[in-house]
Amino acid sequence: MMKGEEMKEIKIGMLGFGTVGTGVVRVLRENEREITAKAGVKLTLKSVLVRDAKKERPYMEGLHLTENVDEILNDEEIDIVIELLGGIHPAREYMLVAMEKGKNVVTANKDVVAQFGKDMFEAMEKYGVDFHFEASVGGGIPIVMPLKQCLTANRVTEIMGIINGTTNYMLSQMAENGSDYDSVLKEAQAKGYAEANPAADVEGLDAARKIAILASIAFNTRIRFEDVSVEGITKVTPEDIEYAKALGYVVKLLAIGRDCGEAGVDVRVHPVFLPKAHPLASVNDVYNAIFVRGNAIGEAMFYGRGAGSLPTASAVVADVIDIARDMQLDTFGRLHCTCYAHKSLCPVEETKASYYVRLLVDDEPGVLAAIATAFGNHKVSLKSVIQTRRYKERAEIVAVTHVVKHRKMQEAAADLEKLAVVSEIRSIIRVENPQEDGAC
Amino acid sequence: MMKGEEMKEIKIGMLGFGTVGTGVVRVLRENEREITAKAGVKLTLKSVLVRDAKKERPYMEGLHLTENVDEILNDEEIDIVIELLGGIHPAREYMLVAMEKGKNVVTANKDVVAQFGKDMFEAMEKYGVDFHFEASVGGGIPIVMPLKQCLTANRVTEIMGIINGTTNYMLSQMAENGSDYDSVLKEAQAKGYAEANPAADVEGLDAARKIAILASIAFNTRIRFEDVSVEGITKVTPEDIEYAKALGYVVKLLAIGRDCGEAGVDVRVHPVFLPKAHPLASVNDVYNAIFVRGNAIGEAMFYGRGAGSLPTASAVVADVIDIARDMQLDTFGRLHCTCYAHKSLCPVEETKASYYVRLLVDDEPGVLAAIATAFGNHKVSLKSVIQTRRYKERAEIVAVTHVVKHRKMQEAAADLEKLAVVSEIRSIIRVENPQEDGAC
Ligand SMILES: NC(=O)c1ccc[n+]([C@@H]2O[C@H](COP(=O)([O-])OP(=O)(O)OC[C@H]3O[C@@H](n4cnc5c(N)ncnc54)[C@H](OP(=O)(O)O)[C@@H]3O)[C@@H](O)[C@H]2O)c1
Ligand SMILES: NC(=O)c1ccc[n+]([C@@H]2O[C@H](COP(=O)([O-])OP(=O)(O)OC[C@H]3O[C@@H](n4cnc5c(N)ncnc54)[C@H](OP(=O)(O)O)[C@@H]3O)[C@@H](O)[C@H]2O)c1
Numbered sequence: 001m002m003k004g005e006e007m008k009e010i011k012i013g014m015l016g017f018g019t020v021g022t023g024v025v026r027v028l029r030e031n032e033r034e035i036t037a038k039a040g041v042k043l044t045l046k047s048v049l050v051r052d053a054k055k056e057r058p059y060m061e062g063l064h065l066t067e068n069v070d071e072i073l074n075d076e077e078i079d080i081v082i083e084l085l086g087g088i089h090p091a092r093e094y095m096l097v098a099m100e101k102g103k104n105v106v107t108a109n110k111d112v113v114a115q116f117g118k119d120m121f122e123a124m125e126k127y128g129v130d131f132h133f134e135a136s137v138g139g140g141i142p143i144v145m146p147l148k149q150c151l152t153a154n155r156v157t158e159i160m161g162i163i164n165g166t167t168n169y170m171l172s173q174m175a176e177n178g179s180d181y182d183s184v185l186k187e188a189q190a191k192g193y194a195e196a197n198p199a200a201d202v203e204g205l206d207a208a209r210k211i212a213i214l215a216s217i218a219f220n221t222r223i224r225f226e227d228v229s230v231e232g233i234t235k236v237t238p239e240d241i242e243y244a245k246a247l248g249y250v251v252k253l254l255a256i257g258r259d260c261g262e263a264g265v266d267v268r269v270h271p272v273f274l275p276k277a278h279p280l281a282s283v284n285d286v287y288n289a290i291f292v293r294g295n296a297i298g299e300a301m302f303y304g305r306g307a308g309s310l311p312t313a314s315a316v317v318a319d320v321i322d323i324a325r326d327m328q329l330d331t332f333g334r335l336h337c338t339c340y341a342h343k344s345l346c347p348v349e350e351t352k353a354s355y356y357v358r359l360l361v362d363d364e365p366g367v368l369a370a371i372a373t374a375f376g377n378h379k380v381s382l383k384s385v386i387q388t389r390r391y392k393e394r395a396e397i398v399a400v401t402h403v404v405k406h407r408k409m410q411e412a413a414a415d416l417e418k419l420a421v422v423s424e425i426r427s428i429i430r431v432e433n434p435q436e437d438g439a440c
Numbered sequence: 441m442m443k444g445e446e447m448k449e450i451k452i453g454m455l456g457f458g459t460v461g462t463g464v465v466r467v468l469r470e471n472e473r474e475i476t477a478k479a480g481v482k483l484t485l486k487s488v489l490v491r492d493a494k495k496e497r498p499y500m501e502g503l504h505l506t507e508n509v510d511e512i513l514n515d516e517e518i519d520i521v522i523e524l525l526g527g528i529h530p531a532r533e534y535m536l537v538a539m540e541k542g543k544n545v546v547t548a549n550k551d552v553v554a555q556f557g558k559d560m561f562e563a564m565e566k567y568g569v570d571f572h573f574e575a576s577v578g579g580g581i582p583i584v585m586p587l588k589q590c591l592t593a594n595r596v597t598e599i600m601g602i603i604n605g606t607t608n609y610m611l612s613q614m615a616e617n618g619s620d621y622d623s624v625l626k627e628a629q630a631k632g633y634a635e636a637n638p639a640a641d642v643e644g645l646d647a648a649r650k651i652a653i654l655a656s657i658a659f660n661t662r663i664r665f666e667d668v669s670v671e672g673i674t675k676v677t678p679e680d681i682e683y684a685k686a687l688g689y690v691v692k693l694l695a696i697g698r699d700c701g702e703a704g705v706d707v708r709v710h711p712v713f714l715p716k717a718h719p720l721a722s723v724n725d726v727y728n729a730i731f732v733r734g735n736a737i738g739e740a741m742f743y744g745r746g747a748g749s750l751p752t753a754s755a756v757v758a759d760v761i762d763i764a765r766d767m768q769l770d771t772f773g774r775l776h777c778t779c780y781a782h783k784s785l786c787p788v789e790e791t792k793a794s795y796y797v798r799l800l801v802d803d804e805p806g807v808l809a810a811i812a813t814a815f816g817n818h819k820v821s822l823k824s825v826i827q828t829r830r831y832k833e834r835a836e837i838v839a840v841t842h843v844v845k846h847r848k849m850q851e852a853a854a855d856l857e858k859l860a861v862v863s864e865i866r867s868i869i870r871v872e873n874p875q876e877d878g879a880c
Contacts, residue, residue, distance in 0.1 A: 298748070315593075
């Protein structure tokens, strides 16, 4: 018997009525019948916070808009607050107050969760409420809940994702049309896939926030945004993408988390050469996917739309339904923070990978030997070296290393740069080869 | 505050100690630390039912094996029963008795869930226990729980899966090496991917059971095994696979469920030509994947190992942990059967698709016209017709139709067969084109 059987309606307050907020209103309205059946109770959106309540907006009909957050935070009828403002302030403060007032919180805010997750979880435990954030990573893709509830029998050793749609769209376009970074960025901006200031996406910061959240759950230890080593896609050129193709790879911006046991947890975001046959390699355009390796399940992948009004609302409303079920059973915190382990971080210098290195060199005898020696001096052994295009007295050399420590690769690069015959190191990009030993 | 805070240990009984049972023992043992942390309580495997308790088995050390099921069903200390016997009898009866005795049940048994799900859910409600079956579909892949808990905000309109590893391995091998059905079947048997009697896999029955389970959850209506229209891969030839490639497709055995609204729910299993760019098209070998379309989330896909000892155990043990959490919160049935809608079925004759048709015909003028007329008489319009190989006086013709009702295609095929110039209809395979109108 359900304890809250007499419960007939649950009232919701929403902070923000932009892209995702509008999606939430549409989903609650258009799927009302299904949602009521699944939630076991009617869900009513009582008030919505905006900056300008008088502005005309689509789907505002029949809604109470307010510019005063206290109308929501102090409303005792409201049991669930959905936060969709974005940014740290005042989103963080509003959520903390909501929890303090005994309200359950659902958010899509990766910034707050990645940076102030600890505060949020502590408030949740202290005030005995639920705090759900499925939409903060991977948009509509169910990943937070599956990690917390479906992969519980595993020791997860790796989580790897294409979790930024903007950069994946850009890299897909570069691969398809051979266009360069600048023109593809303009195109993405024109289509609304990239913002006027694209830094958070192209510099890898957005992906870093999301992998911090995922790695925390996967490895049961707290990883914050600051703990992630980040490199964006701004230096990736059409030539790199072409070489990748020729070598059997695609270039992707990957967010990677690895639990290397004694060596610590390794969390980073950077472009990689990914083998064409890897399940993540065929994830193109604005699609996202998260690949998980666990010691029981083996490999699993979750694929879908990582952003967008309705997909993101799908995750937000699922969290709301989950809380509604909890409220009727009078159970909260079924999925409490699982950061019980306190694992150390693996410094990026100590992480291992194989590297693709593209150099512009003098086109003269002995160059290959000089380069091989510079690598060899730092015990970086080479899997392959090819000399390719020629430009007047210059030639391009592409080397792929065996698995080495990042520090060794950096040292070798510093030495290469000093060589008289090397005019420029054009690219250094990690190569992912899951078969290879030494990922950790 | 948790209600069962004093709870320190939960005892489990397991029925069956074969492939999956062994995996469960290994996972419980090797990941004990993680599992105890996640479950919030120690999980102890108290007794295991086998046919022969004296037989030497790997991982049996320290376990109590019994040949007497009552030692488990009548043991009041045991709160969770894991059923891993396989088959309908006595698995179904044992599970019903276990629930009657107030025990929660976890199973990997697709046969029982697909055919007697109703009895299981009724027993679950009647006796106030949990009944979990994540492992019955897609092995380790989390799909039952995500459908029940993460896609709740959606009206799901389509669920499509590669959910039989044996046939996917066979089709992948045929595509890769050009081998024929018989030799690939022998190879699959040699590798242990196919059973001595492969009927359940190659005839599509295994996939039919699984899609019955998935469609029931996705569409909130009860679909039984008998409701699924089934066709296996036994008639797929290397030539079909070659034509598919040339036309931009791959051949896959798909299990498909569609909610066509007024027209009913359409559930079937058969080979299809799938566009190369479809996310399911790159799911190869023994991997499985389930693709879901919902009106909020858009497209999502869940990928992983559809079978195997440890992957399947991953799903079984996750279900056990979920129940352990429920027990401590004293809440059961959070995820009760959601078959509240009573939707009608769409008869397979009324379903729509585009078709690939391969014919052996006389190599003489007027043949194409005769064939086009036979199609046209049943309002089956053709997208393309190509005459290809020649064999002495015979030629092969490959036609691809626009979207038509299955009934119309069958009528056209009956007429084609009667044509003097047609010596044989070699293949009729549906073509999936998600962009095309008329899926329903
Ligand atoms: N867009 C996506 O596809 C997506 C996907 C995943 C996660 N998310 C996350 O979802 C959240 C919302 O994103 P969004 O794209 O919906 O943002 P948005 O379109 O910019 O909408 C933000 C909304 O919040 C309101 N707002 C902002 N600050 C406010 C303040 N101080 N007081 C009152 N109202 C305020 C705005 O009001 P006005 O309308 O009056 O300006 C607007 O309605 C962000 O955390 C984002 O990272 C978004
Ligand atoms: N194998 C997979 O990859 C996989 C994947 C997903 C789902 N499943 C499902 O999981 C279930 C188990 O599969 P499995 O591969 O582990 O089967 P299995 O290897 O054949 O093991 C069956 C076990 O059950 C025992 N058993 C069978 N009938 C019994 C009876 N009447 N009394 C006592 N013991 C009995 C057998 O005992 P003895 O050892 O003494 O003969 C054996 O230990 C099936 O429902 C299957 O469909 C399997």
